[in-house]
Amino acid sequence: MATIPADIVDTLEAGVSIIIGTRDAANIPEVARAAGAAVSRDRTELTIYLHETWGAKALANLRENGDIAVGFQRPYDNFAIQMKGKCTRFVEASEGDRSVVDRYHATFGEQMYMVGFPRSITKRFVFWPAVAVTFTVRDIFVQTPGPGAGRRLEAGGVVPTGPVVTVR
Amino acid sequence: MKLAALPMRCFQGVIPAVIATCDTDGIPNVTYLSQVHYVDGDRIALSCQFFNKTKKNVQANRYASVELYDPQSIDMYRMRVRYDHAETEGALFDVMSRRIDAIASHTGMTGIFKLLSADVYEVLEIEKVEGFLEPLPPDMVLDDPPAYRSELHGLQLVSQRASKATDLDSLLSNVLEALEQAYGFEHSMVLLCDEVAPRLYSVASRGYGEGGVGAEVAIGDGLIGTVARERCLLRVAGVGADLRYGRAIRASVHRAGQGRALTPEIPLPGLVEAQSQLALPLVAGDRLVGVLAVESKKPAAFEEWHEAYLEIIAAQVALAIESIVRRGREAEATEPTLTLEPAPASRASAVPCARVRKFVFYPSDDCMFVDDEYLVRNVPGKILWRLLTAFRANGRTDFTNRELRLDASLGLPAVRDNLESRLVLLRKRLEQKCPDLALVSIGRGQFRLEIGCAFELEERASEAG
Numbered sequence A: 001m002a003t004i005p006a007d008i009v010d011t012l013e014a015g016v017s018i019i020i021g022t023r024d025a026a027n028i029p030e031v032a033r034a035a036g037a038a039v040s041r042d043r044t045e046l047t048i049y050l051h052e053t054w055g056a057k058a059l060a061n062l063r064e065n066g067d068i069a070v071g072f073q074r075p076y077d078n079f080a081i082q083m084k085g086k087c088t089r090f091v092e093a094s095e096g097d098r099s100v101v102d103r104y105h106a107t108f109g110e111q112m113y114m115v116g117f118p119r120s121i122t123k124r125f126v127f128w129p130a131v132a133v134t135f136t137v138r139d140i141f142v143q144t145p146g147p148g149a150g151r152r153l154e155a156g157g158v159v160p161t162g163p164v165v166t167v168r
Numbered sequence B: 001m002k003l004a005a006l007p008m009r010c011f012q013g014v015i016p017a018v019i020a021t022c023d024t025d026g027i028p029n030v031t032y033l034s035q036v037h038y039v040d041g042d043r044i045a046l047s048c049q050f051f052n053k054t055k056k057n058v059q060a061n062r063y064a065s066v067e068l069y070d071p072q073s074i075d076m077y078r079m080r081v082r083y084d085h086a087e088t089e090g091a092l093f094d095v096m097s098r099r100i101d102a103i104a105s106h107t108g109m110t111g112i113f114k115l116l117s118a119d120v121y122e123v124l125e126i127e128k129v130e131g132f133l134e135p136l137p138p139d140m141v142l143d144d145p146p147a148y149r150s151e152l153h154g155l156q157l158v159s160q161r162a163s164k165a166t167d168l169d170s171l172l173s174n175v176l177e178a179l180e181q182a183y184g185f186e187h188s189m190v191l192l193c194d195e196v197a198p199r200l201y202s203v204a205s206r207g208y209g210e211g212g213v214g215a216e217v218a219i220g221d222g223l224i225g226t227v228a229r230e231r232c233l234l235r236v237a238g239v240g241a242d243l244r245y246g247r248a249i250r251a252s253v254h255r256a257g258q259g260r261a262l263t264p265e266i267p268l269p270g271l272v273e274a275q276s277q278l279a280l281p282l283v284a285g286d287r288l289v290g291v292l293a294v295e296s297k298k299p300a301a302f303e304e305w306h307e308a309y310l311e312i313i314a315a316q317v318a319l320a321i322e323s324i325v326r327r328g329r330e331a332e333a334t335e336p337t338l339t340l341e342p343a344p345a346s347r348a349s350a351v352p353c354a355r356v357r358k359f360v361f362y363p364s365d366d367c368m369f370v371d372d373e374y375l376v377r378n379v380p381g382k383i384l385w386r387l388l389t390a391f392r393a394n395g396r397t398d399f400t401n402r403e404l405r406l407d408a409s410l411g412l413p414a415v416r417d418n419l420e421s422r423l424v425l426l427r428k429r430l431e432q433k434c435p436d437l438a439l440v441s442i443g444r445g446q447f448r449l450e451i452g453c454a455f456e457l458e459e460r461a462s463e464a465g
Helices: A006-012 A056-065 A095-114 B008-012 B053-060 B091-106 B151-164 B168-183 B222-230 B239-255 B304-334 B378-394 B401-406 B419-433
Strands: A017-023 A029-033 A037-039 A045-051 A067-073 A080-092 A130-142 B017-022 B028-033 B036-040 B043-048 B063-069 B076-087 B117-128 B187-193 B199-206 B216-218 B234-236 B276-284 B287-296 B356-362 B367-370 B373-377 B398-400 B437-441 B446-451 B454-459
Touching: A006 A037, A017 A045, A017 A056, A017 B017, A029 A056, A045 A056, A045 A095, A056 A067, A056 A080, A056 A130, A067 B017, A067 B028, A080 B028, A095 A130, B008 B036, B008 B063, B017 B053, B028 B053, B036 B091, B043 B076, B043 B091, B053 B063, B091 B117, B091 B222, B091 B234, B091 B239, B151 B168, B151 B304, B168 B187, B168 B199, B168 B304, B168 B419, B187 B222, B199 B222, B199 B287, B199 B419, B216 B222, B222 B234, B222 B276, B222 B287, B276 B304, B287 B304, B304 B401, B304 B419, B356 B378, B367 B378, B373 B378, B373 B419, B378 B419, B378 B446, B378 B454, B398 B401, B401 B419, B419 B437
Parallel strands: A029 B063, B356 B454
Antiparallel strands: A017 A029, A017 A067, A017 B028, A029 B017, A037 A045, A045 A130, A067 A080, A080 A130, B017 B028, B017 B063, B036 B043, B043 B117, B063 B076, B076 B117, B187 B199, B187 B287, B199 B216, B234 B276, B276 B287, B356 B367, B367 B373, B398 B446, B437 B446
């Protein structure tokens, strides 16, 4: 089990790009994209939001075996990490979760805007309705492109600082 | 759906693609891809720059899932693929490697960030992911690039303009103007090879303002330098994404304590906010004449058909440059030599002008400044210094190309010098930075230095001194 370092929690929840890897019973992988993430209070669990329709295959895989890889990437500098674990809870997202997904949608739009994506495009992404999928974090890896990619993340001093995207 | 049915712009890397793999224990892995290359109707190739978890996984369990985006419609496609083999040489490897080399070179990482292999995957299944995007509002106008169905007319226009030109300057400016009119290329430049050093310098530009002419690029540096070295066309879409990727690796190299291997990032000549670039070599026979480069602020501005037409245009422009230079030289050889009499009434002291301009020449790097502002360097700098000192010594205003060619102090090679292009560059820099001086043609291979101000000349050992 791993604990998510406190200094990256804000980054994970601030609209960075979130990609998902799952696999079926025959070990055939399936790529997907998440519509938001929330770190648990004790930082050992991560909840991600998957769209019911366009994330359907990934959801089916996760319900079947729970094995998940989640990649986070900050668009403007490619700072990236990957977490792996086993999903334990699947909950249809509530209205309370909706604020997390809506905030993600808005901040993701701003992150993408910083690298030249028109807001008129990111506004069209459909992130709701979603299923909240929670997993216990087993491993965290650095994934920023370069020679250090793939090593385990150690707490402290790994996140290059940059502008923090916030949306009121 | 078939791979060939995907729009080719999906493979330009504007929106990074994603790959999910899985090891034999069933542990998934997910990461971004820097390049997805269309190989043929059944296969794609992915770039492998680092031996990473993805590579390990597909060597053990060959299946992978790839997500790809159409940069224009933002439609999302998912592919089920199967790893087939890796290529470390050959045409596919070279094509994929060049693009990475250009980014590596630009971000000062030549040799550090390079293609290890082009990994070929069979495409088993493709689906368009439905429901990911809200439908377009009915009143929204898509920013589609105009579909030019009059490409041949465009070729004809460029060709006519090129053939009418009588000198290098009008040839290049006519061609760049015609490229904008026919194909909408608003930002373009022609760089020619420096015959004394491994670099290119821009001699004509459109859509760059004053900075366009005189910019230099070393052979091998960045997109333009790579095109010159490899003598092959290179198109990069999503320049911003490529550079961010390159800079992320650069920062990782620094953090890993290997920063000494890095060289400074090279400023690109051209648009700071360029999102698409297309550069192609100008080759006449076996000789590289220069590079034609076009840029756009749109992420996927150039398509495959542009390449085909630009290659035809580039071949024609390269031959036209050679032809104009050759004709000029043949004419020079038959012209009677000028009698180099002092021109009457053109001494600086006699010019009715209150303004005194100060020219400073730094022979250490052949750099010329006017009133403390950079004017021009290298061969054009030496030429201007020579003209001004000749005028100061004996009042001469009329000069021949031939005498410049024969002047050993200018350092031009005995054969195949680029004197004409140096004079074009010098003329343009004077127009921009010092309109009180002008080089005016007075017949084939002859020109006059027109001086509209008083001036001082100073030679300094170095910039500091």
